[in-house]
Amino acid sequence: MVNVRDTKPGLPQAPLLRRASFSRLRASINPGRYRGILLSAASLVLAFLIWQLLSTFIFNPFLIPPPLEVIRTAIPMIMSGEIFADVSISMSRILVGFFSGSLIGVIFGVLLGRIRVLHDLLDPIMELLRYLSPTAMIPIAVIWFGIGEMSKYFLIFWGTFFIVLINTTAGVWRAPITRQRAAECLGANRLQIFLMVVIPSAVPYIVTGMRVAMASSFMSIIPAEILAADSGIGYLLQKSSMLLQTNRIFVALLTICILGFAVDRLFRFFVQRVLARYMSYVSVM
Amino acid sequence: MRVVNLRKTYDAAHHPYVALDGVNIEIVDGEFFCLLGPSGCGKSTLLNILAGFEPVTGGSVTSDGVVVTGAGRDRAMFFQDAGSALFPWLSVEENVRFGLRVRKVPKREWGAIIDKYLQMVDLDRHRTKFPSQLSGGMRQRLQIARALAVEPEVLLMDEPFGALDALTRRRMHSVLLAIWERTGKTVIFVTHDIAEAILLGDRIGMMSVGPRSTISRVFNVDFPRPRDLAHPEVAQLFHEIENLLAPDVARSEQAVAPS
Numbered sequence: 001m002v003n004v005r006d007t008k009p010g011l012p013q014a015p016l017l018r019r020a021s022f023s024r025l026r027a028s029i030n031p032g033r034y035r036g037i038l039l040s041a042a043s044l045v046l047a048f049l050i051w052q053l054l055s056t057f058i059f060n061p062f063l064i065p066p067p068l069e070v071i072r073t074a075i076p077m078i079m080s081g082e083i084f085a086d087v088s089i090s091m092s093r094i095l096v097g098f099f100s101g102s103l104i105g106v107i108f109g110v111l112l113g114r115i116r117v118l119h120d121l122l123d124p125i126m127e128l129l130r131y132l133s134p135t136a137m138i139p140i141a142v143i144w145f146g147i148g149e150m151s152k153y154f155l156i157f158w159g160t161f162f163i164v165l166i167n168t169t170a171g172v173w174r175a176p177i178t179r180q181r182a183a184e185c186l187g188a189n190r191l192q193i194f195l196m197v198v199i200p201s202a203v204p205y206i207v208t209g210m211r212v213a214m215a216s217s218f219m220s221i222i223p224a225e226i227l228a229a230d231s232g233i234g235y236l237l238q239k240s241s242m243l244l245q246t247n248r249i250f251v252a253l254l255t256i257c258i259l260g261f262a263v264d265r266l267f268r269f270f271v272q273r274v275l276a277r278y279m280s281y282v283s284v285m
Numbered sequence: 286m287r288v289v290n291l292r293k294t295y296d297a298a299h300h301p302y303v304a305l306d307g308v309n310i311e312i313v314d315g316e317f318f319c320l321l322g323p324s325g326c327g328k329s330t331l332l333n334i335l336a337g338f339e340p341v342t343g344g345s346v347t348s349d350g351v352v353v354t355g356a357g358r359d360r361a362m363f364f365q366d367a368g369s370a371l372f373p374w375l376s377v378e379e380n381v382r383f384g385l386r387v388r389k390v391p392k393r394e395w396g397a398i399i400d401k402y403l404q405m406v407d408l409d410r411h412r413t414k415f416p417s418q419l420s421g422g423m424r425q426r427l428q429i430a431r432a433l434a435v436e437p438e439v440l441l442m443d444e445p446f447g448a449l450d451a452l453t454r455r456r457m458h459s460v461l462l463a464i465w466e467r468t469g470k471t472v473i474f475v476t477h478d479i480a481e482a483i484l485l486g487d488r489i490g491m492m493s494v495g496p497r498s499t500i501s502r503v504f505n506v507d508f509p510r511p512r513d514l515a516h517p518e519v520a521q522l523f524h525e526i527e528n529l530l531a532p533d534v535a536r537s538e539q540a541v542a543p544s
Binding site for chain 2: 176178277
């Protein structure tokens with residue numbers, strides 16, 4: 001008995017000690033936070049390194065230009081402001097389409113979530129139309145609105161609207177009945193319940209919808225600009241392709257990556273700053 | 286509150302289901318009334334009808350002589366799931382303020398009312414926290430404070446402590462009893478826990494299993510509070526109720542299981 005008691009707990013003790021000192025070390029450099037950032041940076045550096053090696057030694061550098069070459073091409077484009085002009089025109093198209101689509105999507109979503117008849121009446125139409133992606137709408141958008149700004153606004157609007165609408169409807173629909181009843185007991189009338197309980201309850205759904213719609217806007221602006229524009233990042237891609245400038249194509253592709261990432265981070269930052277209290281009870285982000 | 290010959294049917298999918306039939310009770314002002322029954326006996330349905338959330342099919346429900354047709358300011362409902370009943374985007378303080386705002390209580394009175402009820406449930410140190418930062422027991426106390434702030438006469442409680450751990454539940458019992466004694470409100474408390482009903486209630490209305498459930502028997506619980514379940518007379522009542530419920534519990538399990 002004594003023997004067993006002596007040896008058995010003794011076994012895990014050595015690793016325990018080691019783990020304790022290790023965790024103290026980790027705590028001293030405040031890891032949780034920085035380790036993630038460090039690993040992300042390492043991952044990117046590693047990816048660039050492998051890319052550089054592959055395109056120098058294995059692949060044809062004309063087809064896959066090495067990152068250093070891409071950066072060399074990017075510098076004059078940045079210095080001259082050329083890339084910023086394309087970025088800002090694409091961004092403005094995304095923002096106009098995104099915000100108008102979100103606004104109208106939220107309004108319709110709220111109505112559809114609340115008014116049963118309207119939902120039953122419009123839902124079949126929405127269910128069919130949502131399969132028309134913005135890309136599918138490019139040809140008709142060009143005929144309706146030309147290749148100017150309006151057609152791009154329309155296409156981004158189109159993509160955003162359905163995503164935000166469906167999410168908003170779901171959010172309004174799922175506002176807990178107990179919460180509405182609690183408000184009713186406290187003396188709230190129907191309008192107050194709607195404005196002060198149902199809509200705030202739907203905010204996490206709306207935000208999720210908008211975030212997905214923002215990502216989809218980035219997906220749809222590029223084909224729209226490739227097929228029907230004379231400016232923007234998509235046009236830059238298209239033009240560079242015609243001239244076989246693979247370096248510039250890669251600059252444009254990288255720009256899309258960085259821009260999308262930055263905008264999503266900005267969106268999350270905004271939500272955490274302004275809407276945190278509505279998101280506190282769900283981990284959507 | 287008075288319930289006369291209450292009947293409630295549901296017409297789900299052309300299968301009329303008589304949930305409640307022939308329910309008669311009269312609840313005296315200031316009384317602590319427990320509705321006890323196994324799951325599926327319609328006690329929550331009855332409470333929802335008392336709250337005015339669901340219409341009656343037959344009979345009548347009156348509160349202070351006025352027929353109940355909807356939620357009224359005289360009756361406040363508590364839910365078991367405080368997480369969905371509270372307003373998670375509002376702080377503790379703002380949750381209590383909600384009722385004052387929608388009832389157009391003059392703004393200068395808000396501060397005093399909020400202080401009073403948050404102190405009563407011992408949450409005044411947490412007033413800037415959000416519901417997600419509170420424990421289960423604290424959320425239920427916030428629900429109590431929020432409802433009391435609009436000064437209802439009747440508190441309708443639907444298994445409010447059912448989701449809490451045993452120790453927190455015991456603490457909530459004493460919090461609730463203290464508030465009840467202090468404010469003299471009428472409490473109608475739904476539970477499936479015999480011990481809880483005996484510890485809290487002045488009277489216990491036992492409900493039979495549906496369909497056509499009704500209040501089959503009413504027990505007077507005259508023991509002084511705080512009550513001790515180990516006390517022989519209390520224990521005897523416990524066993525009496527338990528024995529009466531046993532066949533119904535077995536039946537409700539059968540009714541719920543296959544369907």
